[in-house]
Amino acid sequence: MGMSLCDVVIPCRDEARALPLVLAAVPDGWNVIVVDNGSSDGTADVARSLGAQVVTEPRPGYGAAVHAGMLAATAEHVAVIDGDASMRLDELVPMLDLVRSGAVTMAVGRRRPVAAGVWPWHARLGTQLLATLIRRRSRFPIHDLAPMRVCRRDDLLALGVQDRRFGYPLELMLRAAGAGWTVQEVDVSYGRRAAGTKSKVSGSVRGTVLVAHDFAKVLR
Numbered sequence: 001m002g003m004s005l006c007d008v009v010i011p012c013r014d015e016a017r018a019l020p021l022v023l024a025a026v027p028d029g030w031n032v033i034v035v036d037n038g039s040s041d042g043t044a045d046v047a048r049s050l051g052a053q054v055v056t057e058p059r060p061g062y063g064a065a066v067h068a069g070m071l072a073a074t075a076e077h078v079a080v081i082d083g084d085a086s087m088r089l090d091e092l093v094p095m096l097d098l099v100r101s102g103a104v105t106m107a108v109g110r111r112r113p114v115a116a117g118v119w120p121w122h123a124r125l126g127t128q129l130l131a132t133l134i135r136r137r138s139r140f141p142i143h144d145l146a147p148m149r150v151c152r153r154d155d156l157l158a159l160g161v162q163d164r165r166f167g168y169p170l171e172l173m174l175r176a177a178g179a180g181w182t183v184q185e186v187d188v189s190y191g192r193r194a195a196g197t198k199s200k201v202s203g204s205v206r207g208t209v210l211v212a213h214d215f216a217k218v219l220r
Contacts, residue, residue: 004031005077006096006150009069010052011062012083016041018194021085023050027093033072034083037065043083063161063168070156079150085194086118087111087148095150095186105155105181109148111190118192130170130215138177142185145169155181167214174218 010022012034019034026032034047035055044054057068066080077099079092087109095107113119131143146169159175161168176183 004075005029006079006092007031007033007069007073007075007077007153008079008081008089008092009033009035009066009073010081010083011035011037011065011069012039012043012047013037013060013065014039014041014043015083015194016043016046018083018085019043019046019050019052021194022081022083022089023047023052025088025090027090030079030089031075032089033069035065035069035072037061059164061165061168063164063166063171066168067161067164070153073153076152076154077150078153078156079148081148086191087188091186091188092148092150095148098184098186099150099152103182104184106146106149106151106176106183108142108144108146108150108183108185109188110142110144110185111147112187114189114191118190126211133219134170134173134177138173140173140177140183142173142183144185146173148188151181163214163218165214166211167218170215171218 008030023032032052033055034052035057036044037057038060047054055068055072057065070078077096081087081089098104098107127145130145134142159179161171161175163171
């Protein structure tokens with residue numbers, strides 16, 4: 001097998017129903033790394049059956065799963081996307097093009113809902129508040145929390161992001177700003193999650209509270 005154009009890391013916990021939809025749009029020449037983060041629904045088996053590389057990360061947390069995927073990646077460029085089928089893998093391609101051209105250090109997605117009711121108001125409000133804070137602290141021209149992103153693997157690992165829970169994207173952006181990265185936001189389609197799956201963040205008030213706690217820790 002030749003070197004992958006881009007290794008895309010998909011952190012997953014109980015996304016067996018969503019993965020067939022997610023992996024229906026893998027760009028040519030890309031390698032998929034599904035990080036199974038404590039699933040009980042056969043996520044790993046489904047991922048393997050669809051041709052993905054599977055990494056197991058028993059330590060719970062978004063940041064832990066993403067970091068495990070980055071350590072397993074071997075391509076020069078890496079991408080991250082959620083495993084719930086709300087966003088499309090093929091929309092990472094123009095983001096990779098931006099980074100490979102040298103125009104920016106990292107390209108990130110800005111979610112654009114494709115239908116009413118896709119993005120709960122409390123999740124959207126929280127995102128807007130944090131994105132505003134990141135804009136002020138980093139001067140990055142962003143309006144979302146990089147739910148999809150592409151950069152060079154070596155650049156990312158050199159940042160040394162420490163958060164292993166929901167604070168990971170926030171710490172990533174603040175460290176990237178400190179390191180002098182350039183970032184560009186690209187509009188991406190944001191649809192409904194796959195039927196039968198539940199958001200770890202916006203799907204419950206408890207999830208939202210946990211995220212706020214993790215963000216506060218990063219900002220201290």
